[in-house]
Amino acid sequence: MHGTTPLLTAINLRKTYVKYANRIEVLRGLDIDVAEGEFLSVIGNSGSGKSTMLHLLGTLDTPDDGCIHLEGRRIDNLPARDRDALRNRTFGFIFQFYHLLPEMNVLENVLAPAMITHSVWSWWRNKKELRKHAAEMLDKVGLGHRLTHQPRELSGGEMQRAAIARALINRPRVLLADEPTGNLDLANGHHIMKLLRDLNQFENLTIVMVTHNLDLVHETDRMVRIIDGRMDGQELSQPPALAAAV
Amino acid sequence: MYKLLLCWRYLKTRYLALACIISVMLGVATLIVVNSVMNGFSKKLQTLLHNVVSDVAIEAHSPNGFYAPLDKIAMIRKDPYLNERIEAMAVTLDSFAMLQFYHRGSQETVTRPVRVMGIEMKSRSAVGGFKNYLQLQSADAEPTFVVPSDIKAKFAAVDKEWHDFHQFQFEQEIQRLRRLEEQEKKGDLVAPPPQRLDFEAGISPEMREFFSKLRKDRPAPPLAPPPAPAPFKAREPIGAIVGHLVANFKTRDEDNNVTDRAAMRHGDGIRLTTITIGQNMTPVYDDFVAIDFFKSGMSEYDANCIFIPLDQLQRLREMDNRATNILVKLKNQSEADDIVKAMAILFKGEPLIVNTWQEKQGPLLRAIEIEKNILNILLFMIVGVAGFGILAIFSMIVSEKTRDIGILKALGASSAGVMQIFLSYGLLLGIVGSLFGTILGVTITLNINTIELAIAAITGQRIFDGSVYYFTEIPTELQPMAIVYMNLGAVGIAVVFSIIPAFRAAMLHPVQALRYD
Ligand SMILES: Nc1ncnc2c1ncn2[C@@H]1O[C@H](COP(=O)(O)OP(=O)(O)OP(=O)(O)O)[C@@H](O)[C@H]1O
Ligand SMILES: [Mg+2]
Numbered sequence: 062m063h064g065t066t067p068l069l070t071a072i073n074l075r076k077t078y079v080k081y082a083n084r085i086e087v088l089r090g091l092d093i094d095v096a097e098g099e100f101l102s103v104i105g106n107s108g109s110g111k112s113t114m115l116h117l118l119g120t121l122d123t124p125d126d127g128c129i130h131l132e133g134r135r136i137d138n139l140p141a142r143d144r145d146a147l148r149n150r151t152f153g154f155i156f157q158f159y160h161l162l163p164e165m166n167v168l169e170n171v172l173a174p175a176m177i178t179h180s181v182w183s184w185w186r187n188k189k190e191l192r193k194h195a196a197e198m199l200d201k202v203g204l205g206h207r208l209t210h211q212p213r214e215l216s217g218g219e220m221q222r223a224a225i226a227r228a229l230i231n232r233p234r235v236l237l238a239d240e241p242t243g244n245l246d247l248a249n250g251h252h253i254m255k256l257l258r259d260l261n262q263f264e265n266l267t268i269v270m271v272t273h274n275l276d277l278v279h280e281t282d283r284m285v286r287i288i289d290g291r292m293d294g295q296e297l298s299q300p301p302a303l304a305a306a307v
Numbered sequence: 308m309y310k311l312l313l314c315w316r317y318l319k320t321r322y323l324a325l326a327c328i329i330s331v332m333l334g335v336a337t338l339i340v341v342n343s344v345m346n347g348f349s350k351k352l353q354t355l356l357h358n359v360v361s362d363v364a365i366e367a368h369s370p371n372g373f374y375a376p377l378d379k380i381a382m383i384r385k386d387p388y389l390n391e392r393i394e395a396m397a398v399t400l401d402s403f404a405m406l407q408f409y410h411r412g413s414q415e416t417v418t419r420p421v422r423v424m425g426i427e428m429k430s431r432s433a434v435g436g437f438k439n440y441l442q443l444q445s446a447d448a449e450p451t452f453v454v455p456s457d458i459k460a461k462f463a464a465v466d467k468e469w470h471d472f473h474q475f476q477f478e479q480e481i482q483r484l485r486r487l488e489e490q491e492k493k494g495d496l497v498a499p500p501p502q503r504l505d506f507e508a509g510i511s512p513e514m515r516e517f518f519s520k521l522r523k524d525r526p527a528p529p530l531a532p533p534p535a536p537a538p539f540k541a542r543e544p545i546g547a548i549v550g551h552l553v554a555n556f557k558t559r560d561e562d563n564n565v566t567d568r569a570a571m572r573h574g575d576g577i578r579l580t581t582i583t584i585g586q587n588m589t590p591v592y593d594d595f596v597a598i599d600f601f602k603s604g605m606s607e608y609d610a611n612c613i614f615i616p617l618d619q620l621q622r623l624r625e626m627d628n629r630a631t632n633i634l635v636k637l638k639n640q641s642e643a644d645d646i647v648k649a650m651a652i653l654f655k656g657e658p659l660i661v662n663t664w665q666e667k668q669g670p671l672l673r674a675i676e677i678e679k680n681i682l683n684i685l686l687f688m689i690v691g692v693a694g695f696g697i698l699a700i701f702s703m704i705v706s707e708k709t710r711d712i713g714i715l716k717a718l719g720a721s722s723a724g725v726m727q728i729f730l731s732y733g734l735l736l737g738i739v740g741s742l743f744g745t746i747l748g749v750t751i752t753l754n755i756n757t758i759e760l761a762i763a764a765i766t767g768q769r770i771f772d773g774s775v776y777y778f779t780e781i782p783t784e785l786q787p788m789a790i791v792y793m794n795l796g797a798v799g800i801a802v803v804f805s806i807i808p809a810f811r812a813a814m815l816h817p818v819q820a821l822r823y824d
Contacts, residue, residue, distance in 0.1 A: 164316035173715075
């Protein structure tokens with residue numbers, strides 16, 4: 062049940078890491094379209110650049126070349142402030158290794174993006190509401206009874222669910238999930254998948270999920286594969302000058 | 308919002324932060340304690356200095372003084388501006404003398420140079436810084452140089468004894484002469500047997516005859532009576548006020564404590580030898596009686612000064628109507644500089660110099676001030692050390708928190724926001740540290756004497772030896788403004804030193820930070 066208008070588009074993304082004499086061309090002109098409300102899974106070999114692509118899409122990093130559009134607006138070359146705001150409100154990140162802040166309890170971790178959004182003032186004014194919202198979020202992911210626990214007191218699955226709740230607290234438009242089930246056992250993995258699918262179906266959340274697990278791919282709307290720094294089946298995009306010469 | 312929360316959480320969970328707080332705290336506490344004690348000392352010393360020195364002093368260029376001091380006072384009083392502002396004036400004659408007295412302990416005569424000040428008791432007391440330091444007469448309305456009658460009687464008794472002895476000797480002599488006279492009259496005054504002179508052995512008998520004749524013809528010596536002693540008249544002993552450390556010697560008892568031991572007591576006689584002015588500079592002396600002792604706490608004065616009546620010193624030194632100083636007490640301290648100026652104009656061309664007490668004690672006061680400033684700089688370096696501690700510990704925390712910083716940035720935290728976390732962390736450490744430091748420093752300062760006693764009890768070694776210094780307690784003075792500055796400085800240092808780690812944290816690349824382990 063996804064629409065046809067592309068929400069997030071990336072064209073000709075290039076990213077090269079240079080370390081000393083080594084050039085690692087990770088992305089070589091990758092194109093990707095994500096439609097509104099789509100649940101897209103991205104697969105590819107280890108080291109093929111899935112995480113790198115996700116970071117680029119989520120403005121955590123900037124591409125060497127190419128551009129990224131969100132609803133037609135170019136976002137990869139925005140000033141740092143605007144990209145910070147995008148990360149805070151438009152994108153939700155779920156990492157493979159949960160990445161919860163150890164100084165905060167579960168509820169505070171979930172509230173972290175909201176805390177970043179709000180100044181001290183508006184935080185105090187909206188505190189009750191936000192806390193309620195976070196508690197609901199945690200309830201939804203099945204952690205309603207562990208609000209005051211520290212991250213280290215949770216299991217891997219529970220931490221990942223807390224991380225999902227955190228990614229959703231600011232009601233993002235796109236959820237970028239980097240192997241959300243990679244570190245979990247089968248049961249936990251299925252639980253998380255169900256959660257994501259429900260979110261996609263009932264809240265019309267656009268999800269881009271990187272995974273290794275081909276079993277999970279069947280539960281998503283569409284699957285793309287990264288090979289050689291490009292999308293599988295993508296036309297070999299050439300630099301414009303070269304194309305003109307041919 | 309997250310900044311405050313994280314800041315607070317970092318403070319609560321990092322024990323290393325405690326080290327920062329403690330180092331700031333100790334730095335601030337030391338600064339406050341040392342400053343307060345230095346201020347206390349300097350204030351106390353200033354008070355002491357000021358007390359023994361009048362507000363303004365008019366001094367003669369030469370030790371021979373100036374003529375007609377009372378005319379000068381009259382001149383000042385005639386000036387309405389000065390007259391209005393001056394409370395009291397006193398003429399003094401300052402000179403040097405050798406002191407001799409009989410040491411009570413060793414039974415020997417002590418001879419030493421002293422500073423003799425001729426003063427007029429009433430006016431000197433009015434100028435201040437004198438009367439309340441007198442050991443015996445400080446409570447009296449008007450201290451005097453008058454020797455108490457019992458001491459006078461004692462001296463008179465001794466004098467009488469001497470007089471009687473001389474009288475007796477005189478009478479004995481008169482009697483002996485009278486006896487001789489009578490014998491001669493009777494003719495049984497036997498001439499001494501002719502002495503045979505050695506050289507007579509070799510001379511002729513005629514010559515020998517001549518010599519013996521010569522001897523016989525020689526008339527008897529006249530029996531002149533000695534001069535009669537003057538009729539007895541008890542001396543009027545002159546009172547003197549002796550510096551406490553002139554009359555007392557510091558000695559060490561068996562417990563190694565330094566105590567004052569009296570070498571001279573109330574009522575003991577002293578002799579002052581000085582010289583007359585003029586080209587001949589004849590040594591002159593007179594005897595005095597110690598009737599009181601002067602203890603100001605300024606050893607420079609207590610160990611050197613002897614006060615005697617002005618007229619007595621003038622008489623002794625043949626300095627009639629001369630003085631070396633006029634001490635001036637002002638109604639309002641703060642006008643001292645203007646008054647010095649006015650007096651300088653008044654006495655223009657005369658061999659006099661007018662000074663305020665600060666100018667007189669200038670070098671010492673400045674030395675104390677310089678010492679305090681150097682000490683402050685050194686102590687601030689302690690806080691600087693605390694700053695480097697903060698730098699090191701913060702850098703560690705930033706390294707440790709790299710991944711968390713990556714997470715925060717991934718969640719939308721700005722670089723400035725991340726920087727603020729660490730800056731406010733430094734600010735918080737600085738504030739908490741200097742707050743505790745202030746509490747600690749003020750507490751120590753207020754109880755420094757108790758603490759000193761407790762340490763002395765534990766170690767058996769007094770830190771502050773009351774006998775070395777004149778004050779029995781460590782003087783302190785807390786200056787609120789100075790404490791505020793120290794706190795601001797310490798907080799400032801904490802913030803400045805957290806800038807580098809904070810900047811490093813802010814500049815972290817989110818993706819690299821996330822990959823960091
Ligand atoms: N900072 C970096 N410097 C150098 N090379 C890097 C850097 N970051 C990533 N790479 C390289 O880029 C390539 C792609 O990394 P990326 O993390 O995107 O792979 P991935 O597809 O997510 O792999 P995995 O499935 O194992 O997570 C890897 O070969 C990696 O070594
Ligand atoms: Mg990856």
